[in-house]
Structure formats: structure tokens, C-alpha cells
């Protein structure tokens with residue numbers, strides 16, 4: 516299932532992330548893509564708020580994994596600077612994704628062959644000025660239900 520939404524400002528993207536974050540659960544995985552400055556970190560901040568993380572969410576590209584604690588652990592990956600798939604294991608990606616926290620992976624598309632976990636996939640596209648298209652894709656439950664809920668406004 517695929518749903519396209521549009522946001523008109525940073526706050527709307529964060530709000531959307533938060534609505535999704537509130538529905539996440541131990542072991543949830545989000546793959547997040549979009550060009551530089553699309554709004555991935557803004558969306559990630561929303562997800563973090565939704566799971567009750569109060570610490571600042573930033574994305575210095577040289578930090579590959581930042582861990583936060585909300586109602587659940589939050590593992591925030593940024594693979595922009597990662598060159599080799601072997602390094603995915605170095606940074607402990609599989610332990611995090613198999614764990615009890617929420618994992619969010621910016622630039623997941625770079626390593627899509629190696630990311631086989633069921634997930635919610637989010638792709639953000641800059642439509643000019645402050646408009647962003649947010650494409651949400653889910654193939655299995657409970658992600659399908661989350662995406663569905665966003666379209667019906669529940």
C-alpha cells in the first residue's frame with residue numbers, strides 16, 4: 516500500500532512524524548529517504564516526539580547512530596557517510612533492528628539490498644519552497660494499518 520501526502524511547512528512534517536511515532540511499538544523499523552534538505556531529520560524528530568523522546572534530534576552526518584530513550588529506545592541511523600555494507604554490522608544495525616526499540620534509518624535506500632526487515636518506508640520529495648511530498652509505503656501489518664489510518668484521519 517502506498518499513500519502520498521503533502522506538507523506545507525516544517526511543523527506539518529514533524530506533526531506527521533509524531534502521529535506515526537505515537538503508533539510505533541518495540542521492534543518497529545522506519546526506512547527514510549529523500550535528497551539533502553528534504554526534511555528527513557525533521558520527520559525523524561516527529562517520530563522521536565511521538566515515542567516520547569525529549570532529547571534533541573540532530574543529524575550531524577558523521578555520526579552514524581544516535582541513541583535516545585523515550586517510552587522505547589530510539590535508534591536514529593544516518594547512512595549518508597557509510598560506504599560499505601560491512602560497516603552496517605560494525606555499527607550494530609542488526610542488533611538494533613532486531614531489538615526492542617524503534618529504529619529509523621535515514622538514507623536506507625543506499626543499502627536497500629541489505630535491509631530486509633519489514634518496515635514503513637518513507638520518501639520525502641521537495642516540491643519547491645516549503646512544500647514536501649511524503650510518500651508512505653507499507654507491505655505488511657501493522658505498518659499497513661498505520662498508513663491506512665493516516666488517510667482516513669484516524
Ligand SMILES: Nc1ncnc2c1ncn2[C@@H]1O[C@H](COP(=O)(O)OP(=O)(O)OP(=O)(O)O)[C@@H](O)[C@H]1O
Nearest residue numbers: 522523524525528551552553554555556557645647
Ligand atoms: N514542509 C517541510 N517539511 C520539512 N522540512 C521543511 C519543510 N519546508 C521547509 N523545510 C525545511 O527544510 C529543511 C529540512 O532539513 P532536514 O535536516 O530535515 O533535511 P534532511 O533531509 O535531514 O537533510 P540531510 O540529508 O542533509 O540530513 C529544514 O531547514 C526545514 O526547515
Ligand SMILES: [Mg+2]
Nearest residue numbers: 555556574621
Ligand atoms: Mg538529515
